[in-house]
Every structure is written in C-alpha cells, then in structure tokens.
Amino acid sequence: MDAAKDLNYNPSHIARSLSVKRTDTLGMVITDITNPFFAQMIRGAEDCALKQEYLLITINTNEQLDRERQVLSVLRSRRVDGILLVVAPNGGDASHIRSTLDAGIPIVCIDRVPSGIALDSVSVDNVKGSQTCVRHLIERGHRRIAIITGSLSLENAKGRLQGYELALREAGIKPDPELILKGDFREATGYRLGKELLLRQERPTAVFLSNGVMTMGFLRALYETGRSCPGDIAFATFDDPQPPTIFRPQITAVAQPAYEIGAAAAELLIQRVQGKVKLAKRIAIRLEPELKIRESSAFVPREPLAQSHLIPPRGTGPHQGSERVRHSD
Amino acid sequence: MDAAKDLNYNPSHIARSLSVKRTDTLGMVITDITNPFFAQMIRGAEDCALKQEYLLITINTNEQLDRERQVLSVLRSRRVDGILLVVAPNGGDASHIRSTLDAGIPIVCIDRVPSGIALDSVSVDNVKGSQTCVRHLIERGHRRIAIITGSLSLENAKGRLQGYELALREAGIKPDPELILKGDFREATGYRLGKELLLRQERPTAVFLSNGVMTMGFLRALYETGRSCPGDIAFATFDDPQPPTIFRPQITAVAQPAYEIGAAAAELLIQRVQGKVKLAKRIAIRLEPELKIRESSAFVPREPLAQSHLIPPRGTGPHQGSERVRHSD
DNA sequence: TTGTACGCGTTATCAA
DNA sequence: TTGATAACGCGTACAA
Numbered sequence: 009m010d011a012a013k014d015l016n017y018n019p020s021h022i023a024r025s026l027s028v029k030r031t032d033t034l035g036m037v038i039t040d041i042t043n044p045f046f047a048q049m050i051r052g053a054e055d056c057a058l059k060q061e062y063l064l065i066t067i068n069t070n071e072q073l074d075r076e077r078q079v080l081s082v083l084r085s086r087r088v089d090g091i092l093l094v095v096a097p098n099g100g101d102a103s104h105i106r107s108t109l110d111a112g113i114p115i116v117c118i119d120r121v122p123s124g125i126a127l128d129s130v131s132v133d134n135v136k137g138s139q140t141c142v143r144h145l146i147e148r149g150h151r152r153i154a155i156i157t158g159s160l161s162l163e164n165a166k167g168r169l170q171g172y173e174l175a176l177r178e179a180g181i182k183p184d185p186e187l188i189l190k191g192d193f194r195e196a197t198g199y200r201l202g203k204e205l206l207l208r209q210e211r212p213t214a215v216f217l218s219n220g221v222m223t224m225g226f227l228r229a230l231y232e233t234g235r236s237c238p239g240d241i242a243f244a245t246f247d248d249p250q251p252p253t254i255f256r257p258q259i260t261a262v263a264q265p266a267y268e269i270g271a272a273a274a275e276l277l278i279q280r281v282q283g284k285v286k287l288a289k290r291i292a293i294r295l296e297p298e299l300k301i302r303e304s305s306a307f308v309p310r311e312p313l314a315q316s317h318l319i320p321p322r323g324t325g326p327h328q329g330s331e332r333v334r335h336s337d
Numbered sequence: 338m339d340a341a342k343d344l345n346y347n348p349s350h351i352a353r354s355l356s357v358k359r360t361d362t363l364g365m366v367i368t369d370i371t372n373p374f375f376a377q378m379i380r381g382a383e384d385c386a387l388k389q390e391y392l393l394i395t396i397n398t399n400e401q402l403d404r405e406r407q408v409l410s411v412l413r414s415r416r417v418d419g420i421l422l423v424v425a426p427n428g429g430d431a432s433h434i435r436s437t438l439d440a441g442i443p444i445v446c447i448d449r450v451p452s453g454i455a456l457d458s459v460s461v462d463n464v465k466g467s468q469t470c471v472r473h474l475i476e477r478g479h480r481r482i483a484i485i486t487g488s489l490s491l492e493n494a495k496g497r498l499q500g501y502e503l504a505l506r507e508a509g510i511k512p513d514p515e516l517i518l519k520g521d522f523r524e525a526t527g528y529r530l531g532k533e534l535l536l537r538q539e540r541p542t543a544v545f546l547s548n549g550v551m552t553m554g555f556l557r558a559l560y561e562t563g564r565s566c567p568g569d570i571a572f573a574t575f576d577d578p579q580p581p582t583i584f585r586p587q588i589t590a591v592a593q594p595a596y597e598i599g600a601a602a603a604e605l606l607i608q609r610v611q612g613k614v615k616l617a618k619r620i621a622i623r624l625e626p627e628l629k630i631r632e633s634s635a636f637v638p639r640e641p642l643a644q645s646h647l648i649p650p651r652g653t654g655p656h657q658g659s660e661r662v663r664h665s666d
Numbered sequence: 667t668t669g670t671a672c673g674c675g676t677t678a679t680c681a682a
Numbered sequence: 683t684t685g686a687t688a689a690c691g692c693g694t695a696c697a698a
Contacts, residue, residue: 016436016439016440018410018413018414018440019414019675019676020355020414020416020674020675020676021414021415021416021676022351022354022355022360022415022416022674022675022676023355023674023675023676023677023690024675024676024677025351025676025690026349026351026352026355026674026675026676026677026689026690026691026692027675027676027677027678027689027690028676028677028678028690029690031351041370041376041379041380042373042376042377042380044371044373047370047371047376048371050370050397051370051371051397054396054397063394063396063411063415064396065392065394065395066394066395067383067392067393068379068380068383081347082392084347085347085348085349085350086350086351086392087349087350087351107345110345111345111347348691348692349690349691349692350692351690351691351692352674352690352691352692352693353691353692353693354674354692355673355674355675355676355690355691355692355693356673356674356691356692356693356694357674357692357693357694358674
C-alpha cells in the first residue's frame with residue numbers, strides 16, 4: 009500500500025472489468041441536456057449511481073433517432089451494465105432497443121415511454137397531472153380551453169391529452185377538435201401553433217401547453233401578437249420551465265419531480281443489474297406531479313359560467329405557496 | 338461480418354482498450370450541470386469529441402473540492418485519455434490535479450483557471466468582457482456603479498473585477514471600495530449582497546454582477562425590495578443567464594460562447610492526447626465574449642454627467658439586435 | 667493471405 | 683496464508 013502511494017499507482021478498472029465481466033458503469037441517454045428538466049434528472053440519477061459505486065455516462069441524442077441507435081451501440085461496446093433511456097421520437101421503431109435488451113443489458117425508460125415494447129419505466133403520472141391542471145383552469149371559469157399536445161407517438165404526450173379530455177368531460181364540457189392542436193414538444197411548434205391560436209377570431213380563453221419547451225415558444229408568440237397575460241388570456245403548462253425567478257408572468261405549471269425521477273430510475277436499474285428483482289414482468293413507477301398555481305392562470309373570462317363549484321381566483325402574488333395536486337380518485 | 342450480425346455480436350471496447358492502452362474516452366468534470374452555461378459547454382465538447390471518435394464522460398462535482406478529488410481518481414482508474422476540468426473553488430490546493438497530470442493524463446481547464454499551477458486552458462477574455470460592459474454603463478451616464486465579484490481565488494473572477502476597474506479608470510472614475518462587494522458566484526450571495534446594496538441610503542445607480550447565477554439572486558432581491566428595473570436602477574451581468582425569453586426585464590449581459598468554449602477545449606485536449614502539439618509550454622485560448630444590450634441597463638440616472646462621449650440610451654425593445662463587443666485596443 | 671501465440675492488468679482458481 | 687497460473691477478449695507480431 010505504501011509502495012502504491014509511492015509509485016502513484018492506480019488500479020486499472022478496465023483490466024478489472026475484463027476479468028469480472030462488469031464495468032460498474034451505467035449509461036444515460038438523454039435527448040437534450042440543456043433542458044433543465046433533464047439536467048435535474050441527471051443529477052438525481054448520478055447521485056444515486058455514485059452512492060452505489062456506479063459511474064454514470066451521460067450522452068445526448070439531440071432528439072435524433074439515428075444518434076440514439078449509434079449511442080446505444082457505443083454503450084454496448086463499452087459493456088455498460090445497464091442503460092437509462094429517454095427515447096427520441098421514433099416512428100415505432102424499437103429494433104435497436106430490443107437488440108440491446110437481447111444483449112443482456114437492462115434498460116429503464118425515463119419520462120417518455122415508447123409504445124409497442126415492454127420496458128421498465130419511471131415517469132410522472134401524466135394523466136393525473138394535466139387533468140389536475142386543466143381542472144384548475146375550469147375552476148377559474150374557463151370553458152374554451154385549448155391544448156397544444158406533444159408527439160402523440162409518445163405515451164406521455166398521449167397521457168397529457170387524455171388528462172385534458174378527462175378534466176373537460178367531468179365538467180360537462182365536450183372536447184372541441186378545433187382546440188386540440190397536435191404539437192411535438194419543440195419550441196418552434198409552441199410558437200407556431202400558439203400564434204395561430206392567439207390570432208383566431210374566436211380565440212380560447214385559456215391554453216394548456218404539453219411541455220415547458222413549447223411554452224417558451226408560446227411566450228414568444230404571446231409577445232409578438234401583443235397579447236398580455238394575465239390580461240387577455242390564461243395559460244398553464246406541463247413542466248416547470250425555469251427555476252422560479254422573478255420574471256413576469258410567473259407560469260402556472262405541473263411540476264415534475266425531476267431529481268426524484270432520475271434517482272428512482274437509477275435505483276430500479278441497479279436492482280435489475282444486480283438481479284435483485286425478478287425479471288418476470290415489467291415495472292412501471294409513476295411519481296406524483298405537483299400543480300404550482302401562479303400568475304399565468306389568473307385571467308378570468310368575462311362571461312364566467314354560473315357553476316356551483318366555481319372558485320374565485322386566488323391571490324397571484326409572487327410568493328404565493330404552491331398547491332399539492334389533488335387526486336382524482 | 339454476416340455471422341457477427343447473426344450472433345448480435347458487439348466487439349468489447351474494454352478488451353480492446355486493455356490491449357492498445359487507449360480508451361478513446363475523455364472525462365469532463367463540471368461543477369454544476371444544471372447551470373445552462375455549463376450544459377451548453379458540454380454539448381460543444383461532446384459534439385467535438387464524438388466527431389473524433391471519443392466518448393465523453395461528464396461528472397458533476399457540485400462545487401465540492403473533495404468530490405473533485407474523488408472524481409479525478411475515478412477517471413484515472415478508468416484510464417480516460419484526457420480530462421476537461423472546470424475546477425471547484427479550491428483553497429489553492431491543486432495536488433490532486435498535479436498527481437493526475439503526473440500519471441500522464443492531459444488536463445485542459447475550462448472557464449475557471451486555477452492560479453498557482455500551469456495548465457492548458459480555454460475561457461473567455463474576462464477582463465475585456467466586463468470592461469466593455471461597464472463601459473456601456475458609463476456611457477449611459479452612470480458613475481456610481483457597484484460590482485458583486487466572484488470568488489477572488491479564481492482567475493476569471495479576478496479578471497472581471499479588473500475589467501470593471503479598468504473601465505472606471507479610463508472614464509476618470511475612481512473605484513470606490515464601498516461599491517466593490519466580494520461575492521462567490523452563488524445565488525444566495527447575489528441575493529444577500531444585492532439586497533444590501535438596494536437598501537443603502539446612497540444606493541448605486543447601476544450594478545454589475547460577475548455571473549449569471551448571482552444575477553438570479555439579485556433579481557429576487559430587486560423584487561423583494563420593491564425596486565423596479567429599469568425604473569429605479571440599471572444592472573448588467575457576466576453570463577447570459579437564460580435562453581432569450583420574453584420575460585421582463587430582459588437582461589443586459591456579457592454572453593459567453595459556451596458551445597464554442599466546450600468545443601475548443603475538447604479540440605485542444607484531443608491534440609494533447611494525440612501528441613500533436615508540443616508539450617513545451619501551456620496553451621491558453623481566449624474567446625471573445627459578446628455584449629448583449631437589453632432592457633436592464635436602460636435606466637439613466639437623473640443627474641447624468643455632461644461628458645462629451647456620452648451616448649444616449651438606445652432603443653430597448655425586445656428584438657433589438659445585440660452589439661458586438663468593442664475591443665479596448 | 668491465413669493462422670497462431672503472446673501480452674495487456676486484473677481476478678479467480680487451484681496447489682503448495 | 684501464500685504463490686503460481688489460467689482466463690477475460692482483443693491487438694499484434696511473426697510464422698506458415
């Protein structure tokens with residue numbers, strides 16, 4: 009040991025790996041590291057992994073399917089013990105995922121769950137989250153509520169749309185196809201569809217955005233069209249787009265516990281890697297989102313409906329507390 | 338080859354590494370991955386690395402020196418070919434860096450350059466950046482300009498303070514110790530010192546923040562004390578804190594080309610790894626920052642000085658173009 | 667061109 | 683307990 013110090017010796021982890029057939033390494037495939045939501049998720053996963061002596065390798069795919077394929081291949085070559093995966097929008101093609109699985113590398117999907125393939129997954133309860141949020145808008149008196157969806161080939165986008173429809177239906181409002189705009193989770197789309205909505209003759213009194221990135225685009229549209237919020241329109245979004253700043257308007261949002269999602273996913277993956285959980289069936293962990301009511305949903309339509317359960321708008325000050333999501337069951 | 342496909346075969350990169358004594362892997366040590374500036378930097382480095390067939394492993398240190406030591410040790414064990422390093426605030430202790438270097442692993446420092454050890458580095462020209470920005474405030478008519486510095490044990494924090502002082506001196510303004518507040522690049526400090534400044538009897542007419550994170554804290558202080566910007570005070574910051582949104586006020590900032598910094602650092606590191614650059618002396622790459630003039634510096638003090646080079650405030654609309662930094666030489 | 671043996675640094679096995 | 687030795691999967695050098 010003394011000699012080791014003297015010689016500035018460091019054991020070779022790669023030689024060790026070759027021998028023991030483990031790398032104590034987890035791969036994390038992310039679509040966009042500059043998205044604060046994912047960045048936070050990485051921290052959760054990394055903290056959990058490091059605590060259990062695993063190294064976490066994070067790689068971006070930039071939402072590109074071919075890059076995802078390439079990355080998965082690299083990770084296989086590197087013999088990572090398991091993979092945390094945020095899938096890029098794929099046209100139902102999961103062959104690369106399947107072949108990685110076949111190579112004996114466990115995969116846990118995060119946030120987005122691809123349809124058509126059985127995978128472990130960790131995400132937020134999308135249905136409940138958007139249902140609670142849209143319900144909040146309805147309680148404010150809105151009835152013409154638009155939604156800009158994500159890519160509907162992803163389960164989470166579907167779930168958020170579903171929650172929107174559920175909330176409307178339970179309030180006796182029939183979903184209007186004119187108010188359901190199909191987006192894709194990208195900034196430019198939030199801008200384009202948002203502008204389209206805002207320039208309509210009969211524009212909705214409230215808009216629900218399916219993720220934080222599209223909300224950034226929507227804000228641009230809002231500003232360009234000269235509409236004010238909460239003066240002219242209300243809106244709310246899935247994802248809490250920014251760290252709470254003093255910027256105006258503060259945005260009502262369905263906040264996802266990003267750090268916890270990452271940590272839970274890493275935890276589950278390590279269980280799989282170590283064979284501590286029976287592989288029989290797939291595990292789906294759903295965490296609770298939290299509705300943060302802020303200024304952007306403070307606008308109340310001029311002709312509110314006289315409904316018995318109507319709730320007057322709460323205070324909209326900057327330091328107003330957040331409200332825990334109410335369960336629908 | 339056909340058989341390889343058939344058997345779902347993937348060559349073992351670790352066995353290969355053991356043989357060729359290379360891992361084709363670069364380590365990237367970051368203090369905070371949730372900071373958008375670093376996130377962007379990672380993308381630049383990753384893109385560059387991947388393009389040259391290197392894998393990039395990114396790890397957080399949370400600004401903790403002991404974690405930095407541990408991470409460097411892990412990276413050594415993993416036999417990474419080189420390391421990109423954003424140092425945590427260290428009390429002048431660079432022993433772990435030196436021993437990594439001694440083990441034959443090249444290191445390129447990014448953003449922050451530790452004093453007291455000769456290292457390759459890539460960063461922005463801190464002096465010029467803050468000098469240009471403070472000069473801009475002076476041109477707006479400000480003379481009582483405060484600065485909240487970073488940890489002065491870091492070269493970049495020193496440089497930014499130096500640029501501030503240079504700008505004042507060239508305008509014939511004597512730096513006032515009362516207006517130089519020693520910070521540490523952290524949000525809470527921006528809040529605390531900002532509040533202190535804003536509540537002073539004789540408060541400055543403008544404030545220069547040494548980084549984006551502290552600016553977030555400053556905004557909180559601004560809001561809590563009820564001061565308005567650009568109504569009551571002007572401010573500007575090093576770092577462009579957020580992706581350009583429509584939030585108000587838009588912040589005048591010294592934007593650093595984060596992506597390019599990351600890419601340049603990776604490029605230089607790979608040169609070192611491949612021995613394509615003579616190791617004789619240390620290389621320091623300095624990129625040009627860009628001053629983005631926006632709303633937050635629009636406030637003009639009531640008693641502007643009648644100086645010949647005084648420039649009236651420009652338009653402060655949201656879509657105003659940015660202005661390239663003017664060189665001081 | 668095709669084949670064979672050895673080395674890379676570590677762990678694991680088996681014998682002493 | 684200690685010490686020698688065979689794997690681990692791939693390059694590489696040398697022989698056929």
